[in-house]
Amino acid sequence: MEKKTLFSEKTVKIGPDSGYDNYIMAIESSCDETACAIVKNGREVIANIVASQIKTHEKFGGVIPEIAAREHLDSINIVVQEAFEQSGLKPEDITAFAGTVGPGLVGCLLVGLNAAKTLALVHDKPFIGVNHLNAHLCANYIDTDLKPPFMALLISGGHTQIIDVESYSKQTILGETIDDAVGEAYDKVARLIGLPYPGGPRLDKLAQEGNPHAFDLPEGKVDGYNFSFSGLKTAVLRLVKSFDGKELPVNDICSSFQECVSSTLVKKLKKAVEERGYKQVVIAGGVAANSEIRKKIFNLENEGYRVNAPAMKYCTDNASMVASCAYFNTNTFDDIDVEVFSRA
Ligand code: KG4
Ligand code: ZN
Numbered sequence: 627m628e629k630k631t632l633f634s635e636k637t638v639k640i641g642p643d644s645g646y647d648n649y650i651m652a653i654e655s656s657c658d659e660t661a662c663a664i665v666k667n668g669r670e671v672i673a674n675i676v677a678s679q680i681k682t683h684e685k686f687g688g689v690i691p692e693i694a695a696r697e698h699l700d701s702i703n704i705v706v707q708e709a710f711e712q713s714g715l716k717p718e719d720i721t722a723f724a725g726t727v728g729p730g731l732v733g734c735l736l737v738g739l740n741a742a743k744t745l746a747l748v749h750d751k752p753f754i755g756v757n758h759l760n761a762h763l764c765a766n767y768i769d770t771d772l773k774p775p776f777m778a779l780l781i782s783g784g785h786t787q788i789i790d791v792e793s794y795s796k797q798t799i800l801g802e803t804i805d806d807a808v809g810e811a812y813d814k815v816a817r818l819i820g821l822p823y824p825g826g827p828r829l830d831k832l833a834q835e836g837n838p839h840a841f842d843l844p845e846g847k848v849d850g851y852n853f854s855f856s857g858l859k860t861a862v863l864r865l866v867k868s869f870d871g872k873e874l875p876v877n878d879i880c881s882s883f884q885e886c887v888s889s890t891l892v893k894k895l896k897k898a899v900e901e902r903g904y905k906q907v908v909i910a911g912g913v914a915a916n917s918e919i920r921k922k923i924f925n926l927e928n929e930g931y932r933v934n935a936p937a938m939k940y941c942t943d944n945a946s947m948v949a950s951c952a953y954f955n956t957n958t959f960d961d962i963d964v965e966v967f968s969r970a
Contacts, residue, residue, distance in 0.1 A: 627639070627640060627641050627643075627955050628640075629722060629752035629754065629960055630752060630960075631750045631751055631752055632746055632747050632750060632751070632752070632753060632962060633747070633750045634750055636750075638721065638722065638751070638752050640721060640722055640752065640754075640952075640953065640955070641668075641953055641954065641955050642667075642668070642953075642954070647666060647667060648666065648667055648668070648721040648722070648953055649664055649665075649666055649672065649713075649715060649719055649720050649721050650664070650665055650668075650720070650721055650722050650723075650724055650754070650949040650952050650953050651663070651664045651706075651709065651720045651722075651723050651724070651742075651745065651949065652664075652665070652723070652724040652725065652726075652742070652756070652945040652946070652948035652949035652951075652952060653702070653705075653706070653723075653724070653725045653726070653738040653739075653741050653742045653945055653948070654725075654726045654738060654758075654761070654943055654944060654945040654947075654948045655698045655702070655726065655730075655734050655735060655737050655738025655739075655741075656726050656728070656729070656730025656731065656734060656735050656738075656758045656943065657689060657694065657730055657731060657734060657783070657943060658678065658679040658680065658682075658683055658689045658694050658697075658734075658943075659676050659677065659678050659679065659942070659943040659944070660676075660677040660679075660697070660698045660701035660702055660705050660737075660738070661674075661675060661676045661677070661705060661943060661944050661945035661948075662675050662702075662705040662706045662708070662709040662945050663675065663709060663944065663945035663946040663948070663949050664709055664710075664712075664713045664715060664720070664949065665768070665946050665949035665950055665953065667953065668764075668767055668949070668950045668953030668954050669767050669768055669769065669770065669771075669950065670768075670769070671768060671769070671946045672712075672713040672715065673708075673709040673710070673711075673712035673713035673715075674709075674712075674939070674944060674945070674946045675705045675708045675709045675712065675945075676705075676939075676943075676944055676945075677701040677704065677705050679693075679694060679697045680823075680824060682694075682697060683823060684822060684823055686823075687817065687822070687823045688813075688823055689731070691731045691732075691733055691734065692733065694731060694733070694734050695731070695733030695734050695736070695737060698734050698737035698738065699737055702737055702738065702741050703741075706741065706745070709945075717745070717748075717749045717751075718749065720745075720749065720751060721751070721752075722746070722751050722752040722753070722754050722952065723742045723743075723745040723746040723749070723751055723752075723753055723754070724742060724753075724754040724755070724756050724948055724949055724951070724952035724958075725738050725739040725741065725742025725743065725753075725754075725755060725756065725948070726738060726739065726755075726756055726757075726758050726761065726948055727739060727755040727756060727757065727758075727959050727964055727965075727966055727967065728757065728758060728966050728967035728968060728969075728970075729757075729758055729759070729784065729967060729968055729969050729970045730758055730966075730968065731968070732966055732967075732968050735966035735967075735968075736966055739755070739964075739966055742755075743962055746962070747962070752960070753960070753962050754952040754958050754959075754960060755958060755959030755960065755961070755964045756948045756951045756952055756956075756958055756959075757951075757956075757957055757958075757959075757970075758948075759780060759782075759785060759787075759970060760797070760951050760956040760957055761947040761948045761950070761951040761956075762780055762782060762910040762911045762947060763778050763780060763789065763791065763797070763908070763910045763951075763956070764947050764948075764950040764951040764954060764956055765910055765936035765940040765941065765944070765946070765947035765950065766778075766908040766910060766934050766935075766936055767950050767954065768936060768937070768940050768946055768947070768950055769937065770934060772906070772908070772934050774791045774792060774793050774794060775790075775791060775792050775793070775902075775904050775906070776791050776904055776906035776907060776908050776934075777789070777790060777791070777895060777898050777899040777902060777904050777906070777907045777908075778790075778791050778907070778908045778909070778910060779891060779895045779907070779908070779909045779910070779914075779923070780909075780910050780911045781807070781808040781809065781891065781909065781910075781911045781912075781913035781914055781916075781919070782807065782808075782809050782910075782911030782912045782913060783807060783809035783810060783813070783826075783912055783913075784807050784809070784810070785802070785803075785807050785911065785970065786802055786803040786807045786808045786853050786855075786891075787799050787800075787801065787802040787803075788800045788801045788802075788851045788894060788895060788898050790898070790902060791908075794954040794955060794956055795954075795955055795956055795957060797956075797957070800850075800851040800898055801850055801851020801852040801853065801894065801898075802851075802852060802853065803852065803853040803854065803855060804848060804852050804853070804854050805854050805855060805856040806854075806855040806856050806859060807855075808853075808855060808887060808891070808913045809826055809911070809912055809913045810855075811855035811856075811858065811859050811887065812825055812826035812829055812830075812887075812913065812916075813825040813826055814859050815829065815859055815862050815883055816828060816829045818859075818862060818863055818866055819862075819866060819874060819876055819879055819880070820874075820876075826912065826913060826916070827915065829880045829883070829884070830880075830884065830915075830916050830917055830918070832876055832877050832880040832881075833877070833880035833881040833883070833884040833917075833918065834881075834917060834918075835877040835881075836875070836876075836877030836878040836879070836880055836881030836882070837877075837878050837881055837882070838881045838882055838884065838885035838918075839882070839885070840875065840878035840879075840881065840882050841865060841878065841879065841882040842882075843858055843861050843862065843865075843882050843883060843885075843886040844857055844858060844861050844886075845858070845886060845889070845890050846858060846890065851894055851897070851898055853890065853891075853894070855887070858883070858886060858887070862879065862883055865879065866879070884916070884918045885918070887919075888916070888918045888919045888921075888922050889922065891919060891922075892919070892922040892923060892925075892926075895907060895923070896926065899926075899931065905930070905931060905932060906931065906932045906933075906934070907923065907926060907931050907932075907933055907934075908933070908934040908935065909923050909934075909935045910935075910936060910941070911941065912941055912942045912943065913941075914935055914936065914941040915938050915941040915942060920935055923935065
């Protein structure tokens with residue numbers, strides 16, 4: 627597709643049909659990671675820099691938006707500079723600059739998006755605004771030859787969706803959570819049993835040491851491809867209380883919770899892909915880093931499906947997925963005046 631540069635209004639071809647190598651620099655700052663990346667032709671990562679704020683937010687037990695925005699301001703120029711250094715490229719080598727527009731924390735998004743817009747303006751290159759959720763899906767194009775159509779399970783701190791990806795730009799959400807997102811459920815249950823922030827990866831680790839059938843926890847009963855995780859969270863709360871201050875069998879609780887979540891997710895994903903008749907399934911989002919969910923999804927290979935999951939570092943927030951999304955033109959925003967938004 628063709629995009630315009632901002633000052634001289636030259637037309638620049640971007641994407642798989644452009645006929646030459648594209649180098650897209652992208653910035654991601656929607657939550658607590660300040661990230662900058664350069665990706666060649668949507669699939670080959672030339673530079674991937676992530677400044678994590680986990681240490682800052684750990685003591686509060688969660689992300690404090692105002693503090694996160696300030697940290698983005700401190701890190702943004704550094705990550706951009708490091709991406710140029712790691713790639714050996716100069717601004718004039720960049721085909722277009724991309725930035726996450728939303729959903730996310732508004733103050734945080736403003737920092738990265740304005741940096742991306744400024745780079746595009748200063749270097750007279752096209753600007754491409756990207757939806758964070760589409761970017762998570764596009765992490766699956768990195769280091770692979772994957773092409774739509776496929777069925778996707780998007781699981782992050784804020785979202786849980788089954789998405790029918792018909793083409794690079796045509797996607798339909800078939801179902802989503804009616805209450806908590808999977809990552810949110812992980813983080814809340816982790817807090818209940820006394821694990822520090824961020825709870826998801828810690829819970830995952832302990833779960834691997836426990837018995838997944840120690841406790842029978844309830845699967846959320848919702849129609850179609852929708853999900854519900856708040857009942858499961860309450861069941862864990864009740865279970866924790868039943869120990870009445872006695873030592874908790876933490877590993878078994880984690881393992882039983884993880885078993886319940888992973889089997890629910892995979893059951894619905896399988897139903898969707900069977901119904902649509904696709905041969906490919908992918909997972910995306912921070913929770914796609916989860917060991918048990920990955921294991922169960924990859925078991926679908928035994929049933930003849932091609933399964934793809936991004937490498938761990940491209941599951942959680944990063945800018946390479948944003949660059950890939952910009953290249954494949956996955957519902958992008960090309961107007962330099964595009965405003966950040968907090969909710970999908
Ligand atoms: O996609 P992401 O980095 O940020 C959002 O866009 O929300 O996802 C963050 C979420 C957090 O809830 C975190 O606890 C969860 O992903 N997470 C995990 C694992 N690694 C990250 N949850 C379960 N198991 C993991 N290994
Ligand atoms: Zn994310």
